[in-house]
Structure formats: structure tokens, C-alpha cells
Amino acid sequence: MKSIPVAAETIPPPDKKTIYPAPFASLVQGRTKRKLGDHFGLTNFGVNLTHLASGAVSALLHHHSKQDELVYILQGTPTLMLDKQEYLLKPGDCMGFKAGTGVAHQLVNRSAEPAIYIEIGDRTEGDEVEYPQDDLKATQLASGVWALTHKDGRPY
Template sequence: MPEHTYPTAINASDSPARVKQTNYPEPFASRMAGRLKHPLGDLFGLTNFGVNLTRLAPNAVSALRHAHTKQDEFVYILQGHPTLHTDEGRTQLSPGMCAGFKAGTGNSHRLINETTEEVAYLEIGDRTPGDEGSYPDDDIKALLVGGEWTFVHKDGSPYLR
């Protein structure tokens, strides 16, 4: 008999939101105010990739602008008109549009809700061990160790808790 039973199907909007708002340490964690993630992949026991239904309130951001060394990422806009901020500049997105970020390219990205309406989108990323995240705008670096994200300063020194 399996240890855990997973649902066959759910309404994504009814899924529980992630309890912990962000893994970022301060002073970055508070910058994620207004972002709400519903970890859909975890509900089904997915281990090779993650899927989140993410909502951004007006003026909220998806993440610090970042790039991954080993993890591909993909976003699909369901509702609203977020601004995609990449190394190439800013691009206005609308429902039905999508964007992908190939691992190892160094193209840093994030979504920003610069409107007065909520934004909703799906984000999909793999869970490749040994991934690292770089953040060109901030003094932070992410390391995926044992399936958990650890954050350090760019010089490798740890953030104090």
C-alpha cells in the first residue's frame, strides 16, 4: 500500500497556498509581499519538476530577477498583464502568452505586476540537483543542496538568520 495517496485531479484555484511566503532571507523576503504560490506539482507527488499557480497582487513581483545554471523555467499567463523583465528589457504580457528560460543562458528574469488588477500564471521548472541561481541586481546567490534552496552573499558568506 502506498505511503501517501495523491488526488487524481483538483481545481487549481482550490489548492492550498504555500505556507511560507518565500525562501529568500531578509532583506529580500519582504520584497515578495503580494505574491501567493499554490504548489500544484507537490499535491500530486511530482519530483522531477514543479508547477505553481502563482498570483501577484498589484505592485508585486514574482521573484528577484534571476537566472538558473541547470533549471529550465516556463511561465504561462492566465490572467492579467504582467511585465516580463529580462536582460533584453521589459515586455508586456497578456493572457495566453508564455515565456521560457533555458538553463545556463544567464538571462535573468522576473514578472512584475505594474497594473491595478491581479495577475495569475502557471510557472513550471525542473528540479535538477546542483542548480544555482544568480541575481544580477542583488547581493545574493542561490544553491540547491539536497533539494533545498540555500542563500548566500555573492562572496559566499551566509546570511544571518
């Protein structure tokens, strides 16, 4: 935990790029997150500075049961997938994702240039994440650790 201002780009990304199991982990290979909130010891919400390389996705298409999220585009033109709708975003655009609505979302960088955005999410306990297009479910355990299983409950 640091107690002085720093340039966000100097905060190193974590060694582990994703909690997704194979075969899903490879889908976010072009994504780099710098966990700004964790760097400062924030516990109520997370803040990430995220880079998406050309062709990369932010996450699998998903929605949360309890945790809200918000993205703010700094650079590039990622496409927001919102259930079956698509929206081309540009710097200065933002979108919030209210938990419990069942509306799935993800960002896809279809452009030739990198996309950079801030992502903010709360850390409400007991969250579950549904992935409507994939055989994956994430459940947040009491310890805060995420358990990833097939939709029928079998572990990966």
C-alpha cells in the same frame, strides 16, 4: 499526495511564502503560489499557480545554471523583465527561460489588477541561481535544500 482531480484554487499555498532571507523576502509579499506539482507528488518538475497582486514581483531578477523555467499567463498583464528589456504580457502569452544562458528574468505586476500565471520548472540537481542586481546567491544542496548566501559566500 492526491490521486483525484481537484480545482487548482483549492490547493492551499504553503505557510512559508519564500525562501528569500531579509531584506529580500518583503519584495515578494504580494505573490501567492499554489504548488500544484507538489500536491500530486511530482518530483521531476514543479508546477505553480501563481498570483501577483498589483505592485508585486514574481522573484528577484534571476537566472538558473541548470533548471529551465516556463511561464504561461492566465489573467492580467504583468511585465516581463528580461535582462534590460521589458515586455508587456497578456493572457495566452508564454515565455521559456533556458538554464545556463545567463539571461535574467522576473515578472512585475505594474497594473491595478492581479496577474495569474502557471509557472513550470524542472528540478535538475546542483542548480545555482544568480541575482545580478542583488547581493544574493542560491545554491541547491545535494539534499535538495537551497542555501542562500551573499555573493561572497557569507551566510544570511
